[in-house]
Amino acid sequence: MNLHNIPGSIVPRRDLLKSIGGGLGLLGAAQAMAADSSLAAGGGADGATHFAPRVKRVIHLFMNGGPFQGDLFDPKPALEKYAGQRPEGANLRTERPTGGLLPSTAKFTPAGENGVPVSDLLPNLAKHVDDICVLRSLHADNPNHGPALLQMNNGTILPTRPSMGSWFLYGLGSENQNLPGYIVLCPGRPVRFSVLWSSAFLPAAYQGTYVNHSDLDPSKLIPYLRNEARDPETQRRQLDLMQQINALHRDARGGDPALDARMASMETAFRMQTEAHEAFDLNRESAETREAYGEGHYANGCLLARRLVERGVRFVQVYYGNGQPWDTHSKHNESVKKLCDSIDQPTAALLTDLKQRGLLEDTLVVWGGEFGRTPTTENGDGRDHNHHGFTMWMAGGGVRGGMTFGETDEFGFRAVENKVHVHDLHATILHLLGLDHEKLTFHYGGRDYRLTDVHGRVVTEILS
């Protein structure tokens, strides 16, 4: 166990907990301290995970605002038939009052070997459908953005629970000590902002690092990454001085692991300046690659995501845009056309790129919003939020491609068959990461908490 190399040789539990912030995940730590039972953790695992992981990292493409499933992956011909009407089953309550059914203008074509229907709004993505598992039967608990964003991120509608990325880091740690393990990319700010990547009662080191990539200058992306006043060589010498001073201090005290840990993390920070700078620098990509992803914030986000997971970042979320761009309460069709144009090529390029680099085998890509939209109309040409039924998709390691799972009703309003709650989605993602959602717990305030609370079912039907 490399933990025992820490000078001072005996690492009390509290010190060990302090040092897991950067790298070692909880299960790894628990394993390293096999004899220590007081760590209220998942435990019981043979390796660093509860069982063999299928993926090591996750990219979550977050269509904040909520896309309409009926335009993209869930064709509903009945909308034509009942256009303008509000038949039984199409009168569900959502955030705002809605009118009659509004047909989608999208055309659907069977794609891939299994003929999975994909909208003509996403022609490039359609070519990847054999790698994609379309989940048509997602549902959530609340039709407001704030609560739904929270639920998609932390499982509840409350701002008091750790986000899924924090759980991933808590369970698995990071693969790269020189970069934050959980990075949230958004060109601007999603609604509710930092509570979406909060670690809540988990140690603060597991929170997401928010990066506004609307300005691509790498030195501005990570907080305090650069020091205008000090060039690297000066800083290196200064760091050497700090370590000399710290070494004298430590030696006068006969050693202390807490002191060593801080000295080590200073070195990491120093390396991070270079490594993070390099990781976030899109200019290092070839012209072909840049071209393949295309232009725009979302395209840049996808490419940054690939660069980050390639470097071992555990979890990257790419929010589509500032505020809630997919929130098409009016002029839905016009907006969706533009929105789809801007995601189709980059998303397809990301999948191609991951595949070419052999990363798709052990990376999970998750696509979706915090909810979907209504098949009924709001304001005549808009659509309201819909948490009763919506589509997400997954691609990558451990997931069967070229399939759809679950169904909504004939209007695409409500999930009815093989329903997948957000809890089930979380349970499934944890499962793919090798974590048992019922065992990944943290004791706080008198009880053991989980990402999935007391719910969640691993959707085994979609696993390869």
Next chain:
Amino acid sequence: MPSLARSLVVHGLALAFVSWVIGRSGELRGDEPAATELGSMPTLAEIEHFEKRIRPLLHRRCFSCHSEEATIVQGSLRVDSRSLLLSGGDSGPAVVPGEPEESLLIEAIRYGGGGYDMPPEGKLPEAEIELLTQWVRQGAPFPVGDVAPLAADHAIDFDAGRRHWAFQPLARPELPPTATDLPPATDPGVASAWGQGRVDSFVLAALREQNLEPSPPADRATLIRRLSFDLVGLPPTREQIDDFVADDSPDAYARLVERLLSSPHYGERWGRMWLDLARYTDTTESWLDSTDQSHLYRDWVVRAFNEDMPYDQFVRRQLATDQMEETGPEDLPALGFLGLSPTYFKELQLPPEIIKVIVADEWEERVDAVTRTFLGLTVACARCHDHKFDPISHEDYHGLAGVFASTRMTLRPTISEERYAPVAKAKARVAELTERVKTLKKQKPVPTEEIGCLEMEIDELSRFTPDFDTPMANVVVDESLHVVLAGDDPQSGTKLEYRPEPQDLNLFVRGNPNRPGPVIPRRFLTVLSDDPPQPFQDRSGRLELAEAIVDQAGPLTARVIVNRVWQTHFGRGLVDTPSNFGLLGSRPTHPELLEDLAARFVENGWSLKWLHREILHSAGYRQSSEIDPAKHSVDPENRWLWRMNRRRLEIEPWRDAMLAVAGTIDLSLGGKALPGEDASNRRRTVYVTVHRREVSKMLQLHDFPDPNLHSAQRADTTTPLQGLYLLNSPLLVELSRELAVRLWREIPDEPVERIRAAHGLLFGRPATEAEIAVALEYLAAAVADDSAGSAESPPKAWELYTHALLASNEFLFVD
């Protein structure tokens, strides 16, 4: 060995709840043979049909969640016996024999919109639905005697619960016999050596039991640094250090303790400890008609600590000062503990069922914060079911939640209502005029003259009405909140109605406010009351709750706060689960010591300053923090206190210390917060803005707790992002420069003296020869441009050097 906590998922509704429901529905199935009487005896053909078609179907589709096989029985419903189907789960009987249309089971599998669509994975094929419907229509025949064993009744035994150590009355324990057998004090300057105080007797007895000996006393310079950070959160000045080190009088230490305890900065340091528990925020949620005056509560807390307000008073006032005779409106900011509680967004276009859940979550938050902060109990665990470990019932939870369901968060002036009446009138008038001006401005042509008149009136009203800008405190008042349908139409959305009279809540079945159970009167916890607890009578019951906390539950309340104070001084509590003194919390490492301190704390008028003195005067506190390898191998976590713990400063004292040594700290007290990202903000960190929804990056990086949540203990993480802050933050760069300027100004000529001064200033001790050599070597070679420098503009190398000192471990850790 995995702990119990590990093998059970606790937030659940697991078996305790199930058996609770079953236990309470015992009347229905008290005599088991009745199972057969409820239906006619099934015929052979019926049994055959059942075994061939129905049981396999139930087994395949339902048993994983609703049978003995389920790890967690969902909805407390089991379908693996007829009697259990008839008695049903949370929502009542699942099957009415012969009446499929009235059977919840059938409604659920038809996806009938009754709130349960079963199975949740998707609707069953029509043929299967038809099979089950038919079966119910035929009377739901089940083979005779097919009754699965039921879990035993799980009613809480409160008498047994009262025997838990933390609920016992307080009594001074006998001093341990080893108390007289003491090592001689090694430092003649230390007046009270081991064994002169009760604290040490207990600590020493525990050490001896482990065959450990205490460490020698820390030196004077270490002690004053330790004490200063502990009591006021600031480093001692060089003069203070020199004076103390040179002071040979026997009461030097005692005078130092008194000086620090009477400093106004004591309250800032200790108030912040309390604000962690109180989930304090400077900015409340945007949907409240709120204010930017949260600081009134923060300043009230700081003042309470400075004045050594008796802790029982401190508790009462925060919960109910508005209902106490001895306090006036100036004390209303005390209610900020409740008045600044987190609130969750409620979209009122949604139906009441959804809003009720959000409101119930808010009440739960209050129960959680109040019980964990004051009582060290996790009562919120009992929202959905009886507490799984502690003697706290589902009803107990609702007895407390009713108090908070009968309060409303609002603003109140800190002057008397009579004095405020004309202000209220003036403000209403100003609002009206402002509205009128807004309308007029839209007219064409714009009636500028009229607008001018109105604006003048507004100006006069706000300038000349006495107390017009009087502060408004975030408080609670007694009004009960009812979530109702906005109109007649079920689609009309939700209205929040506040009514003057208090309300008792219906028990929420499984924590769900849409499944009301019996009414539970507002009252205190059973296990901490005389059996049975009496309902609260006075308005919401806030004052009675406060009284119960410090009176009936006084022993527990005292133990909890004594432990928090101990934890803050030693870096670890005697109980290391500071907000959980329940059965799953840790046992105290030194039970008699905690008892003794808590008992005497109450005897001494709940005085926190008394408690500080008891702890700080102990030899245990004054030990060296050096690690002795032999003792370390016996007790690596220092549970038995064979040395003082070396502690890392939290963000507040660390940043404050940097500002202090740079010589630019602003030590003014109280008032509005300022942003932490602003490098020119030189106020103490307790006055850095805490934004509940967007915690400052600086605070966030340094383990500042989430202000949405009660936090009993700071995490203590070491991360590279903190390292980046050290290397690159504008604050560090700027303070390094200021520190260099200060050193150059004070010692213009002599570099070695300057280095010595830096060590005195930052670390409170002289520099060693090795340190001077390292510094000189660095300063000579650090940067090519090594101009002579001046007091106004020291050479770059000095800024780099002072930066390294500020970033050093010694500056961050306290021995």
